[in-house]
Amino acid sequence: MKEVINTIFIGDVVGKPGLKAVQTHMPGLIEKYQPDLIIANGENAADGKGITEDEASQLTVQGVDIITTGNHVWDNWKGRQILAQNQKVLRPLNYPHGNPGLGFTFYQIEDGPEIAVLNLQGRTYMQAIDCPFRSADFALNIIKERTNIIYVDFHADATAEKIAFSWYLDGKVSAIFGTHTHVQTADAWILPQGTGYITDVGMTGPYNSVLGLRKDIAIKRFLLQTPFKFEMGDGDNRICGVYTKVDVATGKTLIIEPFMLPQPLKRYN
Numbered sequence: 400m401k402e403v404i405n406t407i408f409i410g411d412v413v414g415k416p417g418l419k420a421v422q423t424h425m426p427g428l429i430e431k432y433q434p435d436l437i438i439a440n441g442e443n444a445a446d447g448k449g450i451t452e453d454e455a456s457q458l459t460v461q462g463v464d465i466i467t468t469g470n471h472v473w474d475n476w477k478g479r480q481i482l483a484q485n486q487k488v489l490r491p492l493n494y495p496h497g498n499p500g501l502g503f504t505f506y507q508i509e510d511g512p513e514i515a516v517l518n519l520q521g522r523t524y525m526q527a528i529d530c531p532f533r534s535a536d537f538a539l540n541i542i543k544e545r546t547n548i549i550y551v552d553f554h555a556d557a558t559a560e561k562i563a564f565s566w567y568l569d570g571k572v573s574a575i576f577g578t579h580t581h582v583q584t585a586d587a588w589i590l591p592q593g594t595g596y597i598t599d600v601g602m603t604g605p606y607n608s609v610l611g612l613r614k615d616i617a618i619k620r621f622l623l624q625t626p627f628k629f630e631m632g633d634g635d636n637r638i639c640g641v642y643t644k645v646d647v648a649t650g651k652t653l654i655i656e657p658f659m660l661p662q663p664l665k666r667y668n
């Protein structure tokens with residue numbers, strides 16, 4: 400029986416460039432970290448807007464076990480279908496009742512314990528959905544009956560909301576991976592009660608873009624203050640993620656280590 404669980408969490412996979420980065424770098428990451436579990440946020444996998452079975456299967460082929468999402472999962476009409484049918488694809492739990500999909504799930508580690516993955520979304524500068532703090536309490540009441548190894552994707556915009564959330568859940572979950580902003584933060588650490596945390600895991604996608612959006616379109620949106628059609632950027636594709644090692648006996652994080660591959664050394668002239 401395993402004494403530690405190695406997990407890789409991959410940040411928001413954006414379109415084909417993101418899927419390509421996963422394909423390029425996942426074999427090396429698997430060799431390095433020997434993960435028992437791979438989670439990826441797929442809210443932007445279908446050309447920036449949601450996820451369909453096609454992108455989900457491309458991630459699964461690369462070893463991804465559970466896919467989390469966020470606000471952009473609803474941008475794609477096919478997303479509702481995958482949420483209703485594929486229990487490996489989660490959406491934030493705290494959307495109103497009546498929406499399809501699961502907000503948390505359990506996964507049996509081979510020769511190890513059962514683990515839980517919980518997907519929640521913040522409310523600051525985002526949709527006014529149910530309270531993520533109270534929704535976490537609700538979910539943990541159910542989850543704790545089965546396992547103390549719990550990973551949370553907290554999909555939120557405001558750094559303060561994410562950090563407050565991490566203090567609220569310190570010692571109650573194994574690790575919290577922030578997603579949604581598409582920029583990796585330099586604050587990965589283990590809170591005093593043993594919860595691993597990073598404010599944002601970062602984007603897996605094209606860095607020759609504005610968070611995945613074609614640069615010229617993004618600039619026009621800001622200059623002209625009117626909507627322009629979303630088109631994916633491309634080039635300088637990188638993968639962002641976080642590795643954690645969790646102690647099976649306590650459910651606490653022993654190691655948390657973010658990565659971005661390849662390292663961003665390139666400059667644009």
Ligand SMILES: [Fe+2]
Nearest residue numbers: 411442443579
């Ligand atoms: Fe995203």
Ligand SMILES: [Fe+2]
Nearest residue numbers: 469470471579
């Ligand atoms: Fe998002």
